[in-house]
Amino acid sequence: MYDIFIRGIELPLKVKGLTTIDSDGNYNVYINTKLSIATQKKATKHEIRHIELNHFDDFNPVIHNELEANAG
């Protein structure tokens, strides 16, 4: 089982959040603290959907996975 770590950091305004997998297989979610709290919450949900939907293990086109993550 993996862990999900969520951290707030300052990112360029274009980037709402991003997720990386570390060498232990844990997910590290970074959310842009320059955005409003509401947008940060939405971005967190979006990144967690990517993890739940196994988007880091599939080979679907990025646009497909982005739409699928937004559908939640």
Ligand SMILES: [Zn+2]
């Ligand atoms: Zn996304």
